[in-house]
Structure formats: C-alpha cells, structure tokens
Amino acid sequence: MASNIGELLLLFTFLSILVSSVSYYYEAVLGFENKVPILEPIDNRYADSVVRCAMSCGSGCKCFNFNHHTGMCISYHSCHAFNMTVNELGWQLYYRPPLNTLDSLQFYRSCLNENYIYYEENVAKNLYCFIKSSTNSTNAKEKCHSFRSHLLEINTEAEQIWINDKVSGGGWWMGGVPVTDENGVNWIWENSSTQMNFSNWDLYQPNNFGEECVIMSGSGRWSDISCTYAFNIICEMRYK
Incomplete structure (x- = not known):
C-alpha cells in the first residue's frame, strides 16, 4: 500500500x-x-x-x-x-515567446492583444509589430514606446529584404532623424543614435527640404517627409 x-x-x-x-x-x-x-x-x-x-x-x-x-x-x-x-x-x-527579456514578452503580448501583426525575424531574432493604423510621427513613436520599443531601424540589406516581404501598399514610419553639422545634413537612427550604415533611399531622396521624418513605401524605398502626415507604423525591439 x-x-x-x-x-x-x-x-x-x-x-x-x-x-x-x-x-x-x-x-x-x-x-x-x-x-x-x-x-x-x-x-x-x-x-x-x-x-x-x-x-x-x-x-x-x-x-x-x-x-x-x-x-x-x-x-x-x-x-x-x-x-x-x-x-x-x-x-x-x-x-513560445523569446526568453531574452521580460520586455520582449510584453512587446509580444501588447502587439497581439491589440490585434496587430507580430513577427520574429529568424536570423537576428529582432521583434516587429506591424500596425496598419495611419497616424503622425509623434503618435507613432508614442505607440512604440508604449510597447517598450521604437520605430523601425533597418541596419542591413538582409533586414531590408526581410521587411520588404511583410509590407504592401501605403507608407510606414521609420525611426530616422536629420542632424546638421559642418558637412550638411546627415540622417541617423534616433533611438540608437547611430549612423545609417545601410540605407535604401528612393530616387532623389532624401531631398532635405525641411522634412524631418522618414517613411518606407510599400516597395521598401525610403523618403524624408513632413512628420505631420499620417502613415502606418512598424515598431521594433532589438534582440538583447
């Protein structure tokens, strides 16, 4: 017994x-x-x-x-x-969520709980939330910050190709901002404060006509544009 x-x-x-x-x-x-x-x-x-x-x-x-x-x-x-x-x-x-940080779990939950589209990139393991809801750049940044993330920053051609397969139509806010020095206007990534070592600007872009934000078109090409326009959002969380 x-x-x-x-x-x-x-x-x-x-x-x-x-x-x-x-x-x-x-x-x-x-x-x-x-x-x-x-x-x-x-x-x-x-x-x-x-x-x-x-x-x-x-x-x-x-x-x-x-x-x-x-x-x-x-x-x-x-x-x-x-x-x-x-x-x-x-x-x-x-x-099975990414086990790198608690922030990544919150990002995943926040994205899906609002019926947005969540992706995990297979190589670098970065996390992305695609939000098809047009708004201005300020609101787009605030939305990403509420997910403890930031607007999209593309650092390699491979990442650009991967993103291209996920977007179609319209424009998508990115995290680029202009800085001016003795050499003129340069564009950097605002969240990471790093140079754009890779870029995919459209023809005659950036034109630097006082436009202080960046969008990516459905074809994957980038343009500088006024921050007051309304576009879709891609929030990103880098793998830590």
Whole structure:
C-alpha cells in the first residue's frame, strides 16, 4: 500500500513538473481563444492534454493550438498573421515567446492583444509589430514606446529584404532623424543614435527640404517627409 502511494506521489510530482514547464516555456495568447490560424501546420494530431501537445511541439515549432474540448493538437513553424483566423470552439493558441527579456514578452503580448501583426525575424531574432493604423510621427513613436520599443531601424540589406516581404501598399514610419553639422545634413537612427550604415533611399531622396521624418513605401524605398502626415507604423525591439 505504501509503495503504491509513493508511486502515485512520484507520478503527481512528475506531472506537476511537466505542467510547470509548459507554463514557463509557453504562453497562452489572450484574445485568440476559439480561433485557429490559417497557416500550414507542421503536425496535426490528437493529444490527451495540453502537456502532451506541448511535448509534440519540437524542432522548428514556434507555437501550437490545443483544443480543450476535442484534444486536437496543431503545431506551426510560424506564428504571425493572427488576423487571419477561423472561429471554432475549444481552441487555445500557445506561443513560445523569446526568453531574452521580460520586455520582449510584453512587446509580444501588447502587439497581439491589440490585434496587430507580430513577427520574429529568424536570423537576428529582432521583434516587429506591424500596425496598419495611419497616424503622425509623434503618435507613432508614442505607440512604440508604449510597447517598450521604437520605430523601425533597418541596419542591413538582409533586414531590408526581410521587411520588404511583410509590407504592401501605403507608407510606414521609420525611426530616422536629420542632424546638421559642418558637412550638411546627415540622417541617423534616433533611438540608437547611430549612423545609417545601410540605407535604401528612393530616387532623389532624401531631398532635405525641411522634412524631418522618414517613411518606407510599400516597395521598401525610403523618403524624408513632413512628420505631420499620417502613415502606418512598424515598431521594433532589438534582440538583447
């Protein structure tokens, strides 16, 4: 009898550790209950618990959906484009957030909780929130600051190419500002206070006609422009 109790206690302890591991490594995405992303899954299987479902989220898996009514478990390579969902009772989305800082977790939650589009870049692991809501530059900066992030700063051609695949139509605020010295007007990144070692200016840009902000077009080209105009927002958090 004592042996059986000991075995039950051992099993209970093991299950508690598994549940704690799921809670630590995976976060339920609030606001996406009863929804399934329209994405190509890695795997689609039955699991008798969310723990079993999490254990099946292996190499290359960034998130999974578990249906608490049916036990179905779906895992995915990618977790963006949550605005394209199918309503279906019982589903809960779980995501493995970046573990570098608590700020990154807040950035992720803030972006998705307001139904914006979240991306994690695969190489540098920088985090991005695409906000299709036109506003002026000041408001755009304040929105990013509320996420503990900053307006987009592109530092490499690879990052530019990656961003190009995510934007279409309209303009998007960036974090560039002009500074004037004996050599004339130079453009730097405001948040990091660094030179633009990489740039992707459009033809005849920047024209430096008193325009003190930067936008990126849907084609990925940059232009200087008045800060009072209204454009979409890309907030960025650099991997730390």
